[in-house]
Amino acid sequence: VIIFSSSSIACSFEIMVLTIFGAPVSQPTRAVMWACLMHRLPFEFKLTLPRRTEAGLGARHPEYLKINPWGTVPSISDDGFALYEAPAILCYLADKHKWTGIYPTDLQQRARIQQYLHWHHEHTRKLSAGMVRPILTATPKLKGSPAELSQTMAQLEQYLGDKPFFCGDALSVADLLAYCEVGQLQPQFFGLWEFGPSYPNLSRWLAVMAKQPGHDEAHKGVVKFKPKFAEMKQKFEEACLVQL
Amino acid sequence: MPPLVVYGGPVSQPTRAVIWACLMHGLKHELRWTLPAWVTSGEWNTQSPGFLAINPWGTVPTIDDEGFILSESAAILCYLAGKHGWKDVYPADVQQRARVDQYLHWHHEHTRKLSPSLFFPVLRGNPKSPPDIETATKVLTQLEQYLGDKPFFCGDALSVADLLAYCEVGQLQPQFFGLWEFGPSYPNLSRWLAVMAKQPGHDEAHKGGVKFKPKFAEMKQKFEEACLVQL
Numbered sequence: 182v183i184i185f186s187s188s189s190i191a192c193s194f195e196i197m198v199l200t201i202f203g204a205p206v207s208q209p210t211r212a213v214m215w216a217c218l219m220h221r222l223p224f225e226f227k228l229t230l231p232r233r234t235e236a237g238l239g240a241r242h243p244e245y246l247k248i249n250p251w252g253t254v255p256s257i258s259d260d261g262f263a264l265y266e267a268p269a270i271l272c273y274l275a276d277k278h279k280w281t282g283i284y285p286t287d288l289q290q291r292a293r294i295q296q297y298l299h300w301h302h303e304h305t306r307k308l309s310a311g312m313v314r315p316i317l318t319a320t321p322k323l324k325g326s327p328a329e330l331s332q333t334m335a336q337l338e339q340y341l342g343d344k345p346f347f348c349g350d351a352l353s354v355a356d357l358l359a360y361c362e363v364g365q366l367q368p369q370f371f372g373l374w375e376f377g378p379s380y381p382n383l384s385r386w387l388a389v390m391a392k393q394p395g396h397d398e399a400h401k402g403v404v405k406f407k408p409k410f411a412e413m414k415q416k417f418e419e420a421c422l423v424q425l
Numbered sequence: 426m427p428p429l430v431v432y433g434g435p436v437s438q439p440t441r442a443v444i445w446a447c448l449m450h451g452l453k454h455e456l457r458w459t460l461p462a463w464v465t466s467g468e469w470n471t472q473s474p475g476f477l478a479i480n481p482w483g484t485v486p487t488i489d490d491e492g493f494i495l496s497e498s499a500a501i502l503c504y505l506a507g508k509h510g511w512k513d514v515y516p517a518d519v520q521q522r523a524r525v526d527q528y529l530h531w532h533h534e535h536t537r538k539l540s541p542s543l544f545f546p547v548l549r550g551n552p553k554s555p556p557d558i559e560t561a562t563k564v565l566t567q568l569e570q571y572l573g574d575k576p577f578f579c580g581d582a583l584s585v586a587d588l589l590a591y592c593e594v595g596q597l598q599p600q601f602f603g604l605w606e607f608g609p610s611y612p613n614l615s616r617w618l619a620v621m622a623k624q625p626g627h628d629e630a631h632k633g634g635v636k637f638k639p640k641f642a643e644m645k646q647k648f649e650e651a652c653l654v655q656l
Contacts, residue, residue, distance in 0.1 A: 269526035295500035
């Protein structure tokens with residue numbers, strides 16, 4: 182059990198109302214943790230790994246399946262209220278704790294954010310599916326085609342455009358989710374994409390997002406995992422070459 | 426001219442859900458018939474420059490609400506519910522709302538696979554892309570579990586989640602496109618389908634589907650023959 186708090190004093194006497202189940206390597210888990218860190222909402226983090234079945238660890242263990250019958254991460258248990266799907270979790274926490282900065286109550290602004298949150302599933306999410314998951318699961322056949330990945334990245338570049346953030350002038354839950362897919366590809370994390378001059382909008386936005394409160398702490402797990410990931414990446418690339 | 430314009434068509438499942446919500450609540454709207462290029466032979470389709478200028482992603486449904494443009498059916502449903510006070514289908518209670526949002530997001534990678542698995546292959550009519558019965562079975566089994574013994578997907582009350590889900594699942598029934606036998610293997614879904622069919626706006630929202638049924642049956646027969654020839 183790992184307790185996160187953005188104050189330097191461990192909150193061991195506080196009753197942790199919110200538990201987040203997930204893994205630092207899970208992009209949507211990171212987005213949820215980041216939102217909490219950004220707003221100094223204490224939470225208990227329970228490492229939960231998809232496809233594993235052990236008690237207290239596996240997302241396929243019956244205890245976890247009671248919270249989320251699909252065995253996916255992240256899920257939360259908030260004072261007994263269970264919820265899954267990262268965008269739903271982000272919006273719930275934002276409404277409960279009145280984080281109107283990242284999830285405004287203005288109807289049209291909120292609608293623009295929800296439009297992105299739904300568009301995300303069949304677009305931005307392809308980046309992890311096509312680049313990260315194949316390496317983590319050592320499955321070359323899952324690797325996304327360069328054409329498809331470039332198309333997704335071009336769409337993101339277009340969606341962002343010259344706006345400061347994906348849904349307008351203010352950072353929103355949409356940016357947190359998007360960054361956890363796009364940002365991880367940078368050289369300082371998993372080194373899976375060259376942004377450079379072909380992606381001026383995304384490059385600008387990535388730099389701004391990296392300076393946001395909670396960014397570094399939300400990505401600590403990724404940095405820790407980086408050497409191991411590099412090993413897996415090398416083995417994977419060798420396996421892909423053998424396949425050719 | 427009603428202030429709300431909906432771009433889409435009755436054969437688009439998520440468009441139907443938006444239209445149904447409007448009909449259910451008596452919200453006047455104008456439907457501007459817009460379908461993907463591969464479905465329609467008309468000059469105006471989702472790839473027309475005029476439509477891409479409105480929605481660069483070329484998807485339906487898209488709405489133009491007095492100049493405010495929005496795409497993604499789930500976002501549209503929640504926006505209209507918020508604007509017009511439809512707290513019945515998109516609750517104000519934070520936890521109840523979260524349960525609905527949870528389904529709306531889960532829908533993309535699960536329920537939404539029904540149309541590409543069973544419906545689009547018939548429209549495309551290419552025997553090299555046969556129906557994906559395995560995925561459809563998996564999704565419907567998951568839906569049966571998700572619904573469970575609850576009256577509706579997110580609890581005791583019908584929500585925007587049910588409208589979206591029905592437009593994917595309901596169309597498979599014999600009275601529409603005849604693509605799935607529900608029967609005794611799906612007691613929860615069967616019960617829920619019958620309840621949903623009695624909801625206000627259901628029949629009118631599905632008028633276009635009923636109109637398309639004979640043509641679809643033709644396409645389905647030709648397609649099944651072509652698939653058999655391939656074996």
